[in-house]
Amino acid sequence: MSFHPAYFNTRFRVQQLPSSWPNSFVIVTAYATTGERWPAEENKRSDEELTRRAAELGGWSLRVTGYDPVTGHAEPGWALEVDLETGVGLGREFRQDAIYRVEGDRLVVVSCGENGVAAVGGFRERVD
Template identity: 35%
Template structure:
């Protein structure tokens, strides 16, 4: 595994989530983004287009979904994401469709980092709520 992939995997392990409303602790769901495929930083315009395409694909699943922002602890890197109540295999397939290195999966209140394109084993990241920051509104990350 390359150093850049190791660095990305480490960053993914540090991710926090901005939500406008808490989730039920009994809900299982995936957190998926289309931003920055393969870990390559794109422009806000490119990310917005990919996000719209992901939202169309999620809509086809006919499941409720909610916007979430994945962020670094310092809030200097943010990616719009979607929380979708689908099973892990479907979430991985969606992640692969959008060339994502990984997705997050929450089950029984526990957060997991799940590889889509990198060769890393699934990793438990602890209690999801410990990574959540409730906000009045999600930041506009396309500015």
Template identity: 35%
Template structure:
């Protein structure tokens, strides 16, 4: 099992982000998804239901948020996600509630990958968020 999580951890570090409008790096924000808890593949309808539950939870923060898509570099894999202007502790709690291995956090324009459950994994600084960003006119079907 550890091997599978390590493989996912490597894949998470390659993620690109699709947005329909730019986000300012002047503010810190989290990137969280509800899709595929603990890396298990759910059906599209199950993922949509989890996404709606996450959006309801995000609304309780009363903070700005935006939809985005986390994707493999070749776009072969995509998950709907949310950029939420909350602090890192709130983001980790949200990731845990929705059973995610990790969340992303952007602070001063730097993108980091942070494990939700494995405290042995160090936070990985992945570089400037802007280098992982692709502006699109519309989101692909996820």
């Protein structure tokens, strides 16, 4: 399984750093999946639905925007303290190729289709 190179360049913006990060969480977006373009209204509607789903799940959550520092492309999403199965399920529900998983400070990209996983690097060094 090979992942689109964009997954390895992503950095993350948060409005305010949390006092502490959970030991493990996922990062999920609902915008057009890598390589696709959706109308702005569809991205917005999908993001609003993900926001509702995140609230329904309860628990720790944080608004996170993943962005490419070279191209400037950015997508809002959610960091959610849920297990990997739930995170991948959300990714599939919102038509994503992959999600991110953070364990400690280790960031990996996880396929929503082919069960592939690839190490990306440290998470906190990518947070702005």
